[in-house]
Amino acid sequence: MSEPPAAEAAEPAALAIHTQDLAKRFGKTVALAGLTMSVRRAEVFGFLGPNGAGKTTAVKLLVGLTQPTAGEAWVLGAPMGDLKTRQRLGYLPELFRYQGWLTAHEVLALHCRLSRLPRARWGEEIELALQTVGLADRARDRVSGFSKGMQQRLGLGVALLGRPELVLLDEPTSALDPVGRHDVRDIIRRLKERGTSVFLNSHLLTEVEQICDRVAVVDHGRVIAKGTMQEILGKQGAVRIRVGGITGESAALQPFGAFEVEGEWLTFRGLGEDRVPELVSELVHRGGRVYAVEPRQETLEDRFLELLKESDK
Ligand SMILES: Nc1ncnc2c1ncn2[C@@H]1O[C@H](COP(=O)(O)OP(=O)(O)O)[C@@H](O)[C@H]1O
Numbered sequence: 001m002s003e004p005p006a007a008e009a010a011e012p013a014a015l016a017i018h019t020q021d022l023a024k025r026f027g028k029t030v031a032l033a034g035l036t037m038s039v040r041r042a043e044v045f046g047f048l049g050p051n052g053a054g055k056t057t058a059v060k061l062l063v064g065l066t067q068p069t070a071g072e073a074w075v076l077g078a079p080m081g082d083l084k085t086r087q088r089l090g091y092l093p094e095l096f097r098y099q100g101w102l103t104a105h106e107v108l109a110l111h112c113r114l115s116r117l118p119r120a121r122w123g124e125e126i127e128l129a130l131q132t133v134g135l136a137d138r139a140r141d142r143v144s145g146f147s148k149g150m151q152q153r154l155g156l157g158v159a160l161l162g163r164p165e166l167v168l169l170d171e172p173t174s175a176l177d178p179v180g181r182h183d184v185r186d187i188i189r190r191l192k193e194r195g196t197s198v199f200l201n202s203h204l205l206t207e208v209e210q211i212c213d214r215v216a217v218v219d220h221g222r223v224i225a226k227g228t229m230q231e232i233l234g235k236q237g238a239v240r241i242r243v244g245g246i247t248g249e250s251a252a253l254q255p256f257g258a259f260e261v262e263g264e265w266l267t268f269r270g271l272g273e274d275r276v277p278e279l280v281s282e283l284v285h286r287g288g289r290v291y292a293v294e295p296r297q298e299t300l301e302d303r304f305l306e307l308l309k310e311s312d313k
């Protein structure tokens with residue numbers, strides 16, 4: 001699955017992120033095995049993969065927290081790790097914990113100091129971050145009394161200080177309940193509206209499905225698919241049929257393509273809608289009793305599992 005030529009041809013400077021054969025080993029463990037990809041400006045890009053695929057390693061390389069074993073990358077047009085460029089990045093680590101005795105406002109002020117924002121801007125930046133993540137009315141409360149969702153929103157607030165052009169979020173929703181996840185998706189949408197580029201690591205596919213413009217699927221440290229959600233999923237649908245009273249009909253149904261059986265449910269993948277009546281009539285003809293016929297759009301999760309299976313071959 002290749003990207004449109006425009007993105008590939010674009011200068012690294014015009015992209016939010018561009019990596020070329022980026023590799024990282026820890027001793028014998030290959031965390032990244034030659035990662036090549038581009039993230040455009042002002043897009044929400046999902047970096048998906050199972051645990052251990054190399055997602056966190058990629059983000060740490062991009063923000064300059066660790067050095068690559070081989071390969072190159074550019075972030076906002078500068079070589080990765082560039083100190084000056086780091087001020088234009090926001091980063092939400094996978095695991096973080098703020099001092100419980102500090103208030104939300106104090107945490108944000110501490111990070112303004114750490115990121116060397118001019119003091120005159122602190123007030124305004126903290127206010128904007130609090131507003132964006134919906135913690136304005138909790139600014140003076142201590143972190144120790146915050147729920148996980150609020151802590152995650154505070155983490156996002158920290159990542160937004162200084163209005164970065166690119167934010168890298170490592171599993172921003174994995175610790176959250178559905179309400180918290182919804183809130184985080186809203187925050188990400190708001191960032192995109194402002195023209196901020198978002199690079200989002202996640203193993204939670206439904207999250208990503210809803211907000212990402214484009215995704216890369218990574219497994220064992222390499223990209224196994226990339227493109228828009230539609231390119232990844234393909235346009236083919238599937239149909240699920242609940243039918244009783246037929247057994248051993250596999251051969252007869254083969255003309256309708258590959259299918260799976262789960263109890264009375266048959267799922268046909270890649271079967272065009274125009275062939276459904278024919279299939280139902282065939283089932284009935286063979287003595288089947290058809291109780292339900294449901295179209296089923298392939299989800300990212302289905303596709304993801306297929307991709308992982310293919311890549312393990
Ligand atoms: N500091 C480290 N030392 C040794 N191995 C590491 C280190 N960080 C990551 N790894 C290994 O690199 C691989 C990729 O890890 P990671 O980037 O954390 O994956 P993900 O974020 O996709 O779950 C894993 O096999 C992990 O055990």
Ligand SMILES: [Mg+2]
Nearest residue numbers: 055056057094
């Ligand atoms: Mg990780």
